[in-house]
Amino acid sequence: MSLHRKTITLTEQQNGWVKSRIESGQYIRHLIRQDQQAQERLATLRQALVDGEASGERKPVDRAAIKAAGRKRMKAPE
Secondary structure, eight states, X not given: OOOOOXXXXXXXXXXXXXXXXXXXXXOHHHHHHHHHHHHXXXXXXXXXXXXXXXXXXXXXXXXXXXXXXXXXXXXXXX
C-alpha cells in the first residue's frame, strides 16, 4: 500500500480536536476509515429504501421479526 501525504488547513478548534484525537490514540487514518464505513452503510440503507419503495404493494409488517433481525445484524461481526 502506498502512502500519500496531504496538507490541510484547519481552524484553531479543528486543530485542537485533531490533536486531542492523536493524544488519545485515535489516529486520523482510523477516523477516516470509520467515516468511510459509515458512508458505505448509509449508501446501503439509501439503496434499501429505494428498493423497498420500488418493490410494489405494501404487505403486513412483522415488527418483532424485524427487530430480531436488526439485533442479530448488530451482533454479527463486520
